[in-house]
């Protein structure tokens with residue numbers, strides 16, 4: 014396995030204002046035809062509070078990249094073949110208690126101090142003093158603590174991402190039970206110092222760790238039942254508040270209904286409420302409006318934007334829809350065949366595209382007859398990702414292909430501040446990646 | 451439709467269905483021959499036979515005979531069992547209890563083991579445990595019940611002597627009353643540990659024999675539907691919330707996988723009733739199945755009719771219970787559509 018050049022210069026590329034940085038990420042899949050290099054050396058940063066668009070044709074590895082943040086990949090057949098996803102969890106600002114002040118730049122949150130050096134700066138945190146976790150390497154337990162709490166995901170089809178046999182409240186409540194059980198107990202007036210069976214049972218009930226005996230006792234034994242009910246009430250209040258924030262009318266009724274009783278737009282609001290329940294630092298939105306009616310798409314996008322701004326969270330917005338990306342994203346990363354081929358400010362990408370693929374994408378005005386995920390103007394289709402040769406992945410379809418392109422593989426390098434492109438036209442002497450193994 | 455309305459509607463339909471079933475079975479048994487045989491002995495003269503036919507209305511047309519039979523049933527008179535040499539209604543309760551005890555034990559074994567094996571295999575798809583449960587399941591579905599039972603009988607009763615046959619060891623039960631007819635319950639009511647162990651010990655071989663086939667069917671269904679559910683987006687969504695794998699499986703995937711499995715469980719109830727006949731014969735279990743088998747051989751029509759009526763009730767009630775569980779599990783199910 015090769016390590017890409019940027020990996021060694023991590024301390025310099027990971028600026029303090031980034032919440033996450035992906036370096037040389039490789040996710041492969043074992044298949045009958047060979048090893049599919051679905052994501053094959055992806056590099057990008059996610060800045061604090063920004064919306065980063067991830068665009069590209071179908072099958073180019075957008076979803077796999079997004080899922081790598083939460084390690085939601087089927088392994089096997091998937092293989093985490095290399096690279097890192099560094100993430101800096103944040104905590105509520107001590108200076109203002111989350112309201113926003115000068116210390117935290119108004120966002121109400123600050124980086125969690127590095128546990129090794131207590132914020133002084135050390136190799137573990139690459140000198141930044143902020144806790145830095147490699148999401149590909151943290152333990153399963155730590156990953157579970159991050160999922161839904163610090164990093165959340167909004168899925169493409171809310172009709173499939175909600176469990177048909179549980180009520181909305183039962184599903185949304187799980188986020189709080191997993192990550193906010195201490196707050197729930199406190200809100201229910203249960204002293205954290207209390208010991209004994211009752212306190213133990215209540216703690217287990219509030220953390221989804223309840224045993225059959227706890228449930229039986231909570232159903233039959235009046236004193237415990239009363240206290241379990243006040244935990245239940247604290248939970249219901251939080252669920253209703255989370256639903257209310259996404260402008261769902263009558264949250265208390267919606268909580269008790271099942272997913273099939275709601276419209277697609279309502280279901281996606283529920284998914285958003287669920288994703289934002291714990292004020293995550295990073296939200297991965299994988300085509301959150303594709304499965305919805307055109308009429309509700311804009312409203313859902315506005316909602317995500319509003320709630321994100323209020324919290325100061327960062328969003329990775331995966332989409333095919335370039336006009337939406339242009340409207341809502343601060344920066345855009347263009348992916349092709351498992352690589353980021355161009356990344357920059359939204360302005361730079363749309364007004365000054367440099368990579369031939371990006372130019373093709375922008376020229377391809379989607380019409381109603383263009384199948385979803387296809388781009389009209391670029392002839393050909395995404396190459397097979399099975400054991401790729403060490404050449405530019407776009408060479409087969411590129412009008413400006415030349416000798417250098419098939420000899421080696423271009424990597425991202427700056428053409429302007431904040432604007433990187435991987436193409437030999439821009440960098441005739443571009444550093445080359447080592448041949449793919 | 452409200453669950454309560456649905457149950458009421460089905461309960462109203464129950465007698466009508468039973469009436470239909472009884473007409474069909476009554477006609478079939480009468481076509482097979484006259485039921486007069488059970489009342490006769492070798493010394494009777496033709497005149498005496500005629501008298502008996504008249505006494506029991508067997509000389510009347512078939513619909514009239516059916517009407518007499520139906521009137522008897524509504525008054526609790528199910529006819530005379532030649533096999534038991536007693537009125538059917540008198541023998542029935544004890545044999546019913548014996549069969550129910552065996553079937554319930556077999557169903558508990560089948561459902562518990564089937565769901566457990568299916569879950570275990572589904573989570574470890576294409577790994578060793580999955581292959582092993584597949585072998586168990588295929589053999590369970592393809593070994594004839596009577597053969598499997600006889601093998602168990604030879605190995606564990608005849609050779610090893612670990613388990614008994616029949617229903618009880620007489621001397622233990624002499625002092626124990628039978629208020630319910632279910633020996634396990636009776637032993638618990640009498641507070642006798644030895645009697646309870648004896649009752650359970652006698653249940654082991656016949657209930658394994660009877661439940662084995664159903665284990666296989668339930669396990670395979672559970673496995674395949676669990677594998678399908680584990681690939682759904684909501685499973686990843688549950689993981690994305692931070693749920694531990696244990697809860698992802700228990701609260702999310704398994705609950706959904708149970709929906710189709712419950713339907714299959716309902717069907718296996720009929721399977722158990724069929725199997726009970728063979729299992730009771732092999733293990734000398736004094737239940738309805740063994741009684742029914744002798745009744746068929748001896749042309750004991752009153753017994754056959756009662757057995758069929760009873761099995762129909764059981765089947766319809768089991769289906770109703772399955773429908774209720776089904777609706778409880780899956781809120782999208784609209785009962786009565």
Ligand SMILES: Nc1ncnc2c1ncn2[C@@H]1O[C@H](COP(=O)(O)OP(=O)(O)OP(=O)(O)O)[C@@H](O)[C@H]1O
Pocket residue numbers: 042049051052069070071072073074075076077078087090091386
């Ligand atoms: N579970 C899997 N098993 C095998 N291969 C997979 C799996 N998931 C993804 N892949 C491979 O990874 C490649 C990238 O998939 P990915 O879902 O990331 O594409 P995408 O960019 O999100 O496309 P779309 O726009 O259609 O959502 C696919 O072409 C496929 O070959």
Ligand code: SF4
Pocket residue numbers: 368369370405406407408409411412413414415418423435436437438
């Ligand atoms: S490197 Fe060559 S083939 Fe690849 S995009 Fe640039 S010009 Fe085209």
Ligand SMILES: [Mg+2]
Pocket residue numbers: 075076077299
């Ligand atoms: Mg995708």
Ligand SMILES: [Zn+2]
Pocket residue numbers: 106107108109110111112113114115116117118119120121122
């Ligand atoms: Zn602050």
Ligand SMILES: [Zn+2]
Pocket residue numbers: 127128129130131132133134135136137138139140142143
């Ligand atoms: Zn440090």
